Amino acid sequence: MADLNTTIRDLQAEGEHLDALVASLTDEQWAGPTPAEGWSIAHQIGHLAWTDRASLLAVTDPDAFAESVAEAWKTPLGFVDEAAEVEAARPPAELLADWRAGRIKLAEALAAVPNGIKLPWYGPPMSAMSMATARLMETWAHGQDVAEALGAPAPPTNRLRSIAHLGVRTRDFAYAVNNLTPPAEEFRFELTAPPADGVGTADAVDEVWTWGPEDAAQRITGPAADFCLLVTQRANPGDLNLTAVGPDATRWLGIAQVFAGPPGAGRDPKADA
Known part of the structure; x- marks a missing residue:
């Protein structure tokens, strides 16, 4: 880091x-x-x-x-x-x-x-x-x-790595502010980093940022930018290209929160806007 x-x-x-x-x-x-x-x-x-x-x-x-x-x-x-x-x-x-x-x-x-x-x-x-x-x-x-x-562009950069890391570290906090008991098992996070040049090419090999045991049953994968939008509650989980495997990981997608304070209200799905 x-x-x-x-x-x-x-x-x-x-x-x-x-x-x-x-x-x-x-x-x-x-x-x-x-x-x-x-x-x-x-x-x-x-x-x-x-x-x-x-x-x-x-x-x-x-x-x-x-x-x-x-x-x-x-x-x-x-x-x-x-x-x-x-x-x-x-x-x-x-x-x-x-x-x-x-x-x-x-x-x-x-x-x-x-x-x-x-x-x-x-x-x-x-x-x-x-x-x-x-x-x-x-x-x-x-x-x-x-x-x-x-309506301005906001291309993702590698600066998201620190935000994603904070999102991973605050996994249990999201449970706590929702009066839920965090699961004992760790999650595996595999997040695709933004292209180094901000654009990417069809034949580029994507860098993947990882946290947690490789063999963890509960997993979350997807673009790092979408993960950061999730944990900062800047987008509805249904509008993000994130995949959860396992009931605990799936539940966490709905409560993820990296910022302090009471549970955030989140954002409405774009389809309903």
Whole structure:
């Protein structure tokens, strides 16, 4: 797997890709809807800016971060949406500038975290590597919503490997937030990596990313991009080219969730849209 510096570079690259999508939008377009119900493009970027600031505070001032957590838990099911509303109400140019500055500061702060240090968060403490991966995941996921809203291309890249790895590692978390007991047996995951050039050719040999025992009875296979859409709940499982073998793996497809918090509502099938 990638090291911290590589993951931070991937995080920066993902932010730059999304930045390019929104940089020239009009104020009217910033207010336009995205696939996330009730969230405009401004909400999407505002959420990223707010979470980057929270992450930076966790790295640089744990005591102040603890105070912010205590305040957030006064509305545990609403503070994320409330923050997004506040951010979305800002002038787009101001919001964009703030997000850009925050991304740079967070990348620098994460790179300076000593090995072995655990950073506080709204859930369990995490390493700098875990925080960088989580920020990469969120930036990509919200970027998918923005790209879909704009009808813009969002070609998959090898940056998805870290997101897929996080999806595999959080298998049991999805059961826990749904009040289900995780199966004792490990799953086998076999995910086809995106083409190195973003296009691929008919005679190319696809790289496959794997996790879990080769002989596992419960298996999930398919494109890594579809798997990342699944675990970030950016698409309905029925719209994805993923195959589950075994009842436990099949059930997990319906509850997979890589992000913290209560069970996500997921997305409606495209056929019903």
